[in-house]
Amino acid sequence: MANFPVVDMGKLNTEERAAAMEIIKDACENWGFFELVNHGISIELMDTVERLTKEHYKKTMEQRFKEMVASKGLESVQSEINDLDWESTFFLRHLPVSNVSDNSDLDEEYRKTMKKFALELEKLAEQLLDLLCENLGLEKGYLKKVFYGSKGPNFGTKVSNYPPCPTPDLIKGLRAHTDAGGIILLFQDDKVSGLQLLKDDQWIDVPPMRHSIVINLGDQLEVITNGKYKSVMRRVIAQADDTRMSIASFYNPGDDAVISPAPALVKELDETSQVYPKFVFDDYMKLYAGLKFQAKEPRFEAMKANASVVDVGAIATV
Incomplete structure (x- = not known):
């Protein structure tokens, strides 16, 4: 889509900074998504991540996925499937404690590369949080402090691969949902599309761009901004002919971080304007686990009802 928001981060240190910040602001308020270029992560590292991820899928994951499809009879479904996703995935945890070294499926080169990539993405996430603070009129570091909890974010x-699907009209690569957490940084396949977001009641393709990082906002940023920024529904459409690679990194609040609308963003309005609840992040995640593929608004309402009977205390900071 021609006007999908693309931010050239190289312009943040030039006289074009204000224009770049305005693109970020508009994207956060009206899209929930934007795409970064010149983000500072080396092309060589990204190419290595892509190569090793695709090699790992072929070597370790592809046969498992085919066996799963065969065991469930998914290659011959006749009606729409609403209770699973056509994806092959595994998860890596980086903070507060990494488990990358514990994954016996990964060879040493892939482990080292993913650790290095995670460090770069972590720096980028924290830089982006401060850019959001600047646009929101919040003090620098506010979002990072809120996310920190007692043990850090x-x-x-x-890491996902979406293999060719014989019935992409009947099985989604990933069913529609909003992301529960904070800020999501996606390195996606630049040759095979499939990611879509919902805007103005229409599904819009998130365009594949070589060496870009796609950013989208999770539910926690909607709460903290008191609805100024919105998390939006996204989904992945399975493809009939190609495998799509997706590496999504989630920079989320710590388990015991207390999430609520930033006071500065409530004060601008009248005192009844705080429309989002105050809650502990881990409580939200427990609720989200069973309601991921449903609308977010009932989740917020449930947390608001819970907050009325539980004192969640003060926000933990660094």
């Missing part, structure tokens, strides 16, 4: 990566 949660940060992990979901």
